[in-house]
Amino acid sequence: MSERYFTYKSRPVVRNGRTIYYGSMAAPYVVMMNVTAEESAGELKTASEIKCYLMKTDKSLNPMEAITKTAVRPTLYEALELAAAWLKPTES
Secondary structure (H helix, E strand, O other), X not given: OOOOOEXXXXXXXXXXXOEXXXXXXXXXXXXXXXEEEEEEEOOEEEEEEEEEEEEEOOOOOOHHHHEEEEEEEOOHHHHHXXXXXHHHHHOO
């Protein structure tokens, strides 16, 4: 892979707008996170609510069928920690 991505706990983190993907699409599962609320501190915006979805990466599945777990977290750190915990058992 010639492209370099930001990583957290050795897994790629890719952002597109208010959606963040954590993990590799080559793995059986990936975590999709949607920022649903933000707070402002001066000019800086931080996420104050993130919906997390553990999803199968099988392209033949309907996106709604691919979701296996959901959760809501108040910070990006807590969302990434949850995502890392969800993906850990899926590794062989």
